[in-house]
Amino acid sequence: MDNEKVMNDQELGEVAGGNGYDYVHDLSLFVTRTVCNVVRWDDSACLTFRRSPEGSIIPGIGYQNGDPILVHSTYREAGWYFAFDRKTQKYGYVNPNNVR
DSSP: OOOOOOOHHHHHHHHHTTTTTTTTTTTEEEEEEEEEEOOOOSTTTOEEEEETOOOOOEEEEOOOOOOOOEEEEEETTTTTEEEEEHHHHHHHHEGEEEEE
């Protein structure tokens, strides 16, 4: 018992070769935050979704200052928030400097 380690669902799934639970895409783990600090050079300026941190933009998704956004409560990659867009049903990464 001294060497026993308690594993969370994600770790169990990885060890077992997958148990069907997807921690990263589990929408119950996402929380609503607010978009902020988007510099408005013109009306097209917005917080964009990226395919990876600092990666290519996912077209058709953009947020303005004050808009609510869903981000994962604990999962980050290179410091970037993992987010979900309700309208398009897509996941992507957003700059953490533009979310509070």
